[in-house]
Amino acid sequence: MPIPTGANLRSRLRAVAETVPDVPVRRVMVGVHMTAVASRTVGCAYTWRDPVGAAHLCTEVRNAGRLRGTSARELSRSLESGSFLETSVGMAALNSLINVARPEWTRGDILAWMRQKFAGATVGMIGHFPFADEVRKWAGAFRVIEKKPVEDDLSEEAGPAWLKRCDAVIITGVTLLNDTLPGILQNCSQAWKLMLGPTVPLHPLLLEMGVNALAGIVCTQEEDYWQSIEEGAIVPRFRGTEACVLADRSLELPTGDFRVRLQKDLDRTKGVNSMQTTQETQK
Incomplete structure (x- = not known):
């Protein structure tokens, strides 16, 4: 399949909602980190906000406060909106319709598989994932x-030259919201590509475009998942x-969930940072 433009890709993703049974929206939340919609299941997407800081200057979500009971399929059409927040709501609505657990989907540690396959290789990462240091150790x-580089991140402008060198690339699902995925795929056409994160719709359309694997988040217990999002949990801590x-x-993925390992690393790092802060305060 030819790689579509960003807006055209969002239109194609929205059309996927037309291929599954429609159900009413049961609840919607636009959280500080993630946006969630509950219909067939709980679907999630990164909360993509206007760059303007003040809330009253940002584009509103149309019919906010009256979305429960509406059509999940209709809500997914927000994917084609020009509004940052509405695009997130639309993606979460789509995921609430299609990211329903299927037995044929693979479970296991996709990052451990990549370590086995690409140890010593040249690896790129689109978006600063919390497991960046783990990949750095074996690549x-x-x-x-990153659009907003930190530490030694490459800027968006410097990215294409690096992607052309890569053997493997890990891509955030946020690229579906900000329309950068088509350009990324063109620049790393020879690499093995993984799209990963809660925004990712688990649908063959993205594989047909050239992504090799999709790793998404699927709800197994709604109340635990919903509480995690509404209380501001980051992805490794989603219950x-x-x-x-x-x-x-x-x-053939190694057993386990890389998020468990990542959560332990985060706890250890935060514990060390907390001790250092305490020691500095006591000086």
Whole structure:
């Protein structure tokens, strides 16, 4: 399949909602980190906000406060909106319709599989994932590409040259919201590509475009998942979920969920940082 433009890709994703049974929206939340919609299941997407800081200057979500009971399929049409927040709501609505657990989806540790497959290789990462340091340890060469670079991240402008060198690339699902995915795929056409995160719709359309594997978040216990999002949990700390993989070929993944390992690393890092802060305060 030819790679569509960003807006055209969002239109194609929205059309996927027309292929599954429609159900009413049961609840919607636009959280500080994530946006969630509950219909067939709980669907999630990164909360993409206007760059303007003040809330009253940002584009509103149309019919906010009256979305419960409306059509999830209709709500997914917000994917084609020009509004940042509405695009997030539309993606979450789509995921609430299609990211329903299926037995044929693969479970296991996709990052451990990548370590086995690409140790010593040149790896790129679109978006600064919390497991960036883990990948850096086993990759031969590694760089993160970010719209807002931190530490040694590459800028968006410097990214294409690096992507052309890569053997593997890990891509955030946020690229579906900000229309950057088509350009990324063109620049790393020879690399193995993983799209990962709660925004990712587990649908073959993205595989047909050239992504090799999709790793998304699937709800297993709604109340635990919902509480995690509404209380501002980051993805490794989501409860009531499992990580599922849809790939263009069968993958023998090591057992386990990389988020468990990541959560332990985060706890250890935060514990060290907390001790250092306490020691500095006591000086």
